[in-house]
Amino acid sequence: MTYFRKRFSIISAIFEALIKPPETVDYPKGALMLPEGFRGALLFDTDQCIGCGLCVRNCPADALHMEKKSRDEYKLIHYPARCAYCGQCEDNCRHGAIYHSNQLVKPTDNPAGLIVVLKEKKEA
Amino acid sequence: MSKISIPIGPQHPLLKEPLSMKIDISGEKVLGGSLRLGYVHRGIERLAQKRNYVQTIHLVERVCGICSHIHTTTFCQAVESLLKLEVPPRAQYLRALMCELERIHSHLLWLGILAKHVGLDTIFMHTWHDRELALDVMEEITGGRVLHGANQIGGVRFDLDESHFPMIHANLEKLRSQILGLLDILENEPALIARTKGVAPVSQKTIRQYGVVGPVARASGVDVDMRRDNPLPPYDQLKFSVVTMPDGDAWARTIVRAEEIRESLNLCEMILEDLPDGEVSKRAPRNVPEGEVIIRSEAPRGELFYYLRSDGTDQPARLKIRTPTLAALCLLPVQMSDIQVADIPVVLAGVDLCVACADR
Numbered sequence: 001m002t003y004f005r006k007r008f009s010i011i012s013a014i015f016e017a018l019i020k021p022p023e024t025v026d027y028p029k030g031a032l033m034l035p036e037g038f039r040g041a042l043l044f045d046t047d048q049c050i051g052c053g054l055c056v057r058n059c060p061a062d063a064l065h066m067e068k069k070s071r072d073e074y075k076l077i078h079y080p081a082r083c084a085y086c087g088q089c090e091d092n093c094r095h096g097a098i099y100h101s102n103q104l105v106k107p108t109d110n111p112a113g114l115i116v117v118l119k120e121k122k123e124a
Numbered sequence: 125m126s127k128i129s130i131p132i133g134p135q136h137p138l139l140k141e142p143l144s145m146k147i148d149i150s151g152e153k154v155l156g157g158s159l160r161l162g163y164v165h166r167g168i169e170r171l172a173q174k175r176n177y178v179q180t181i182h183l184v185e186r187v188c189g190i191c192s193h194i195h196t197t198t199f200c201q202a203v204e205s206l207l208k209l210e211v212p213p214r215a216q217y218l219r220a221l222m223c224e225l226e227r228i229h230s231h232l233l234w235l236g237i238l239a240k241h242v243g244l245d246t247i248f249m250h251t252w253h254d255r256e257l258a259l260d261v262m263e264e265i266t267g268g269r270v271l272h273g274a275n276q277i278g279g280v281r282f283d284l285d286e287s288h289f290p291m292i293h294a295n296l297e298k299l300r301s302q303i304l305g306l307l308d309i310l311e312n313e314p315a316l317i318a319r320t321k322g323v324a325p326v327s328q329k330t331i332r333q334y335g336v337v338g339p340v341a342r343a344s345g346v347d348v349d350m351r352r353d354n355p356l357p358p359y360d361q362l363k364f365s366v367v368t369m370p371d372g373d374a375w376a377r378t379i380v381r382a383e384e385i386r387e388s389l390n391l392c393e394m395i396l397e398d399l400p401d402g403e404v405s406k407r408a409p410r411n412v413p414e415g416e417v418i419i420r421s422e423a424p425r426g427e428l429f430y431y432l433r434s435d436g437t438d439q440p441a442r443l444k445i446r447t448p449t450l451a452a453l454c455l456l457p458v459q460m461s462d463i464q465v466a467d468i469p470v471v472l473a474g475v476d477l478c479v480a481c482a483d484r
């Protein structure tokens with residue numbers, strides 16, 4: 001009897017599947033539910049950054065680059081295509097200048113998007 | 125009948141991963157086979173020598189896309205043991221929670237692939253759907269669905285707070301009811317039994333000869349499990365049983381993995397119940413003192429081995445990773461004799477291929 005019940009439990013599964021909404025999301029049209037702490041696109045707060053370079057030191061993918069001449073003359077560059085979205089830079093930055101949003105990185109066909117100058121500071 | 129050699133792979137619809145096999149057949153009978161590996165060799169061990177310890181965590185996470193967490197855990201444990209750093213108990217429990225969730229989703233993935241290979245596509249859909257429940261929990265608590273980035277030297281990078289528990293418990297509960305129902309059906313499914321029972325059995329002796337570990341070994345009656353034999357905290361405080369089967373065929377492997385899913389679900393609940401309070405991480409110095417260490421842990425596919433040598437700088441002097449899949453892959457040619465051509469997918473699925481792990 002159990003055997004038959006198990007074999008025919010498929011019928012209830014079929015009816016369930018008929019009325020259930022789809023499990024997948026119609027991206028990018030549908031609403032994507034990403035958790036709060038999702039490591040998505042990187043955001044940058046220029047005012048907070050002091051150019052210490054700590055984020056560059058531990059970036060595993062060489063996605064951050066710092067051209068530094070002095071304390072007051074430096075350029076911080078991010079290469080999004082290399083970025084592994086690992087969150088190490090966020091962990092390393094003591095000033096909260098670089099951090100993840102919980103949004104997906106939008107695809108782009110603009111090659112200029114491959115090099116993002118996060119901050120450029122020139123001597124006054 | 126004359127002998128024909130058919131090449132399978134490195135790109136083949138039957139295989140999800142780049143692996144090249146040559147299988148000799150005569151009519152419907154398989155006479156033998158040989159194996160070629162190395163298509164996804166990325167030189168991770170060498171790369172590790174050029175990166176600092178923090179960067180290497182993210183590197184070893186990419187050894188395998190399914191069991192990424194256990195790689196970082198094992199690596200961090202190796203570094204911590206060189207640093208003689210005591211990891212806070214809460215961090216140990218959180219690591220173990222992730223390991224068990226990973227085992228659940230890895231085994232469910234495998235079950236789905238096996239079902240697909242034997243033609244049970246409905247089961248494939250169900251297992252992969254339910255697997256998302258485990259992945260959702262991991263994404264919610266760590267921020268990454270596959271690459272969790274959960275570990276750091278000295279602890280973990282995430283913490284559970286009150287807001288997480290309802291979701292985790294709800295998902296685990298749902299998983300439990302759905303999976304256990306599914307496993308009940310699977311274990312009595314005549315189509316699956318007919319396709320897997322008695323297919324390519326491997327003896328205990330062969331398993332030991334080839335150094336095979338994990339569920340494949342346990343399905344042949346070799347009672348090894350690093351969580352019990354060489355327990356790193358918190359596994360020494362958790363109660364679980366190690367599942368073994370004597371037969372060594374594809375059916376035994378299915379049952380062993382199905383039982384392990386049940387055990388892991390129990391372990392997850394045990395961990396959540398006993399979760400100690402306190403901090404989740406300790407500060408670790410950048411430079412690691414000179415020395416060498418071996419850490420063995422239980423990945424979803426079997427024993428994972430890390431050897432780490434440090435020369436006192438902030439970069440590993442040598443890192444050796446031995447993944448469980450390499451030995452299991454070497455078992456493939458052994459199994460490729462005295463089977464039918466139609467059994468080839470079952471044999472391929474049975475060892476739980478992960479070529480990326482094996483090639484590194």
Ligand code: SF4
Nearest residue numbers: 059083084086087089
């Ligand atoms: S998220 Fe990771 S890979 Fe990307 S810039 Fe930050 S540290 Fe580098």
Ligand code: SF4
Nearest residue numbers: 049050052053055093
């Ligand atoms: S982003 Fe943070 S870590 Fe990086 S240079 Fe600026 S302040 Fe330093």
